[in-house]
Structures are given as structure tokens and as C-alpha cells.
Amino acid sequence: MKVELLEYLRSLTSNTDSDEVETQCGENRNKETSNENIEYDSLNDEMEYQMYLFTLYCNHPVTGEFMESILEVHKDELLPTVLDKAYELMKLAPHIPIERCRLVKYHYVDDLMEQSFDLDEFQHQTIGQIVGRASRYYPFGLFLETCEESEISDKYHDGANNIMISVVDVSTGKGPAKPMRVEEGWTVRELKQHIGEVYSLNSSCMRLVMKNYNDVTDISDVGCTLEEIFRKSTHEDRQVLTLIL
Structure with missing residues (x-):
């Protein structure tokens, strides 16, 4: 009877130890899976960031x-x-x-x-x-x-801007507006020189008038940069009318 009781107690102890080992293994597996998921998510985040x-x-x-x-x-x-x-x-x-x-x-x-x-x-x-x-x-x-086959594209760089230029001869009427890229650091004098080179005009016989919304402002003799002149205007409405005297 004592022998049978001892065997029974040993079996209970053995089962308890097995359950504890299995539980510990399960916890380790869950921990490993969780770590793998975290590592996988981190890798995905890193790849997405790149x-x-x-x-x-x-x-x-x-x-x-x-x-x-x-x-x-x-x-x-x-x-x-x-x-x-x-x-x-x-x-x-x-x-x-x-x-x-x-x-x-x-x-x-x-x-x-x-x-x-x-x-x-x-x-x-x-x-x-x-x-x-x-x-x-x-x-x-x-x-x-x-670009066209024979066209050489101008280089654009930070600090430049796009405006619309209309060359107007007072004796013949208004000309069509054309886009022109200018440097914000240019003065009005430098803008006149650039327009003169593009349109083959004498810059000394030129007045510049800026049209923004419904306002028209003569900027021919303004002694500041284009950045300061255009600061309060928008790209959509910004237009410079060149008047030939």
C-alpha cells in the first residue's frame, strides 16, 4: 500500500513538472514570436521610411x-x-x-x-x-x-521666379504676354537689361509697369530688388507690362 502511494505521489510530481516545463516553453515561444513581429514591423517601417x-x-x-x-x-x-x-x-x-x-x-x-x-x-x-x-x-x-529636338533648356535654380511679360508699343498696341524667368535678386535695371536682350529693345527707352489683380504700378525707377517688389503679389496674377516710349 505504501509503495503504491509513493508511486502515485511521484506521478503527480512528474506531471506537475512537465506542465511547468510546457508552460515555460509556450511562454518562450510567444516571447520569440512577439520579438519577431516587433523586428518585422521595425524593418517594414525602416524600408517605408527609405x-x-x-x-x-x-x-x-x-x-x-x-x-x-x-x-x-x-x-x-x-x-x-x-x-x-x-x-x-x-x-x-x-x-x-x-x-x-x-x-x-x-x-x-x-x-x-x-x-x-x-x-x-x-x-x-x-x-x-x-x-x-x-x-x-x-x-x-x-x-x-x-524639350524640342533642337532646343536647349535653360537651367532653373532656387531663387528664380516666373513672371509674364507683355511688350507694348504705344503706337501699335498691346502685345501678347509671354513667360519669362527672372532672378529675385535682380534690380529693376537688371530686369530691363534682360528684357532688352530677349526682345532686342533699348532698355533706356523702356518703362516697366506691374499689373497685379486690378492694380497697375509703375516700377521703372524703383530702387529695390524684384523679390521685394513681388513679395505681396501672387504667381497667378503677377504680370509685368513693358511700355515702349
């Missing part, structure tokens, strides 16, 4: 249609690779070769081409190096700009 999203714009070279899409690239991709992806995303082949395309930093609201990313200057840089700070979403977009 992917950049840009709104990509383009005027179709054949139809002229204004197109918009989302371009996703890795921060370590070189500019030529990013350009190739943008070219494929907008489906510009076979309408125009990629050699006649470039990416431009673009602000949609202001319709402003702020900085061109030309391959001769940026081809060895990654998109992360070009756009600077690390962020998944950027407050500006990218414009896939195209």
Missing part, C-alpha cells in the same frame, strides 16, 4: 495633356534611374526620347518651376542627396519636362 513619394506632373509632348501621377522611388536611387522610372510612368515612349526629358522641382499651386535637376550636374547623386531632408512625403512635386 521610400520617397512625389507627385509627378508632365505635359504630354504630343497631345499637350497635363498629366499627374505618383512616383515612388528609393532614397538611394541615382537620378538617371529616377528619371527612367518617371519616363516609364508617364509612358512617353515612343513619342519622345528620354534624352530630351529632365526632372524639375515643381510647385503646383504657384505653377513654379523652381529647380532643374540636369544630368550633367546631378547624374552621380541619389534622389535623397538631391532633395535633402529625409521625408516620405514632400511639399513639392516633380515635373517631367520635355
Whole structure:
């Protein structure tokens, strides 16, 4: 009887130890699974952080249609690779070769081409190096700009601006408004010289009048920079009328 009782007690102890071991193993497995999930989520977050999203714009070279899409690239991709992806995303082949395309930093609201990313200057840089700070979403977009076969595109850089110029000869009437890119640091005198070079005009026989909304202001003799003059105007309504005397 005593022997049977001892055997029974041993079996209870053995079962209890087995249950404790199994419970401990289960807890370890759950802990390992939890750690793996945390590591997996962290890896996903890191990979997502390294992917950049840009709104990509383009005027179709054949139809002229204004197109918009989302371009996703890795921060370590070189500019030529990013350009190739943008070219494929907008489906510009076979309408125009990629050699006649470039990416431009673009602000949609202001319709402003702020900085061109030309391959001769940026081809060895990654998109992360070009756009600077690390962020998944950027407050500006990218414009896939195209040019004609014989056209040489001007380089855009920060600190420049787009305005509309109308050349008006008082003896013949108003001419059509055309876009012109100017430097914000220019004085009115430098703007006159630039307009004179573009339109083959004598800058000394020129008056500049700025039209913004319904107001017209003579800025011919203003002694400040264009940045100060345009500070309170908007890109949509900004227009300079050149009056020829």
C-alpha cells in the first residue's frame, strides 16, 4: 500500500513538472514570436521610411495633356534611374526620347518651376542627396519636362521666379504676354537689361509697369530688388507690362 502511494505521489510530481516545463516553453515561444513581429514591423517601417513619394506632373509632348501621377522611388536611387522610372510612368515612349526629358522641382499651386535637376550636374547623386531632408512625403512635386529636338533648356535654380511679360508699343498696341524667368535678386535695371536682350529693345527707352489683380504700378525707377517688389503679389496674377516710349 505504501509503495503504491509513493508511486502515485511521484506521478503527480512528474506531471506537475512537465506542465511547468510546457508552460515555460509556450511562454518562450510567444516571447520569440512577439520579438519577431516587433523586428518585422521595425524593418517594414525602416524600408517605408527609405521610400520617397512625389507627385509627378508632365505635359504630354504630343497631345499637350497635363498629366499627374505618383512616383515612388528609393532614397538611394541615382537620378538617371529616377528619371527612367518617371519616363516609364508617364509612358512617353515612343513619342519622345528620354534624352530630351529632365526632372524639375515643381510647385503646383504657384505653377513654379523652381529647380532643374540636369544630368550633367546631378547624374552621380541619389534622389535623397538631391532633395535633402529625409521625408516620405514632400511639399513639392516633380515635373517631367520635355524639350524640342533642337532646343536647349535653360537651367532653373532656387531663387528664380516666373513672371509674364507683355511688350507694348504705344503706337501699335498691346502685345501678347509671354513667360519669362527672372532672378529675385535682380534690380529693376537688371530686369530691363534682360528684357532688352530677349526682345532686342533699348532698355533706356523702356518703362516697366506691374499689373497685379486690378492694380497697375509703375516700377521703372524703383530702387529695390524684384523679390521685394513681388513679395505681396501672387504667381497667378503677377504680370509685368513693358511700355515702349
